[in-house]
Amino acid sequence: QVTLRESGPVVVKPTQTLTLTCTFSGFSLRTSEMCVSWVRQPPGKALEWLALIDWGDDKFYNTSLKTRLTISKDTSKNQVVLTMTNMAPVDTGTYYCARRTSRGYCTGGICYEVFDYWGQGILVTVSS
Amino acid sequence: DIQLTQSPSFLSASVGDRVTITCRARQGISNYLAWYQQKPGKAPNLLIYAASILQSGVPSRFSGGGSGTEFTLTISSLQPEDFATYYCQHLNSFPFGPGTKVDIK
Numbered sequence: 001q002v003t004l005r006e007s008g009p010v011v012v013k014p015t016q017t018l019t020l021t022c023t024f025s026g027f028s029l030r031t032s033e034m035c036v037s038w039v040r041q042p043p044g045k046a047l048e049w050l051a052l053i054d055w056g057d058d059k060f061y062n063t064s065l066k067t068r069l070t071i072s073k074d075t076s077k078n079q080v081v082l083t084m085t086n087m088a089p090v091d092t093g094t095y096y097c098a099r100r101t102s103r104g105y106c107t108g109g110i111c112y113e114v115f116d117y118w119g120q121g122i123l124v125t126v127s128s
Numbered sequence: 129d130i131q132l133t134q135s136p137s138f139l140s141a142s143v144g145d146r147v148t149i150t151c152r153a154r155q156g157i158s159n160y161l162a163w164y165q166q167k168p169g170k171a172p173n174l175l176i177y178a179a180s181i182l183q184s185g186v187p188s189r190f191s192g193g194g195s196g197t198e199f200t201l202t203i204s205s206l207q208p209e210d211f212a213t214y215y216c217q218h219l220n221s222f223p224f225g226p227g228t229k230v231d232i233k
Contacts, residue, residue, distance in 0.1 A: 037222070039172075039224075046215070046224060046225075046226050046227045047164075047166075047172065047215055047224040047227070048223075048224070049222035049223055049224060052222065060222070062222075063129070096171055096172075098171075098172075105177055105178075107178060107181060110178070112160065112162070112177045112178050112219050113219055113220075114162055114174055114177045114183075114219065115162075115164070115172070115174060115217070116174050116183075118171035118172060118173075119171065120170075120171060121171055
């Protein structure tokens with residue numbers, strides 16, 4: 001059974017650095033085609049993809065936020081950590097981690113990388 | 129990144145209605161598209177991938193179609209549990225579409 005759970009502070013002050021941890025089970029980031037991603041959602045607004053780390057430790061970032069984001073993994077602990085610097089009120093929202101994989105999503109010789117399992121999300125408020 | 133648009137942004141419908149949502153890509157993306165459903169206060173849920181393949185456990189009233197730059201998500205007979213926001217996503221990159229909220233008429 002695959003599960004993911006986000007943890008971290010629910011309130012941060014402007015200019016502070018946010019550190020969020022995604023703790024997962026039911027899969028390993030040592031396994032090829034396994035990735036973990038972070039997605040956020042401001043209140044009442046759309047989903048915004050933030051960052052992704054894969055089994056080979058390759059990292060990908062939202063180009064608009066790249067200078068503020070760092071993603072890393074601790075394979076032994078089954079954890080992925082996201083840091084976001086210089087937080088502002090506009091960064092308020094629910095932050096989700098999700099598994100991205102193509103395992104089990106192949107057809108006609110083509111594989112599709114989907115976000116198939118998500119954490120419940122953590123609401124982070126940026127306020128002084 | 130491929131930019132995705134969705135139409136309509138908001139849709140008001142009744143139980144039993146047939147509903148279609150459109151997702152357009154600025155450039156051709158073959159069938160590398162997924163649809164997600166999100167209910168208030170919940171994480172998104174994968175409905176369809178490869179533009180038309182239903183994720184395991186998703187009711188057959190949901191269907192997807194299209195290829196290239198235009199894609200559709202159709203709900204053949206809207207059920208009370210289908211009132212939610214729907215997002216498309218390009219599977220070779222990461223951004224999501226802006227979403228379509230399906231509300232009760």
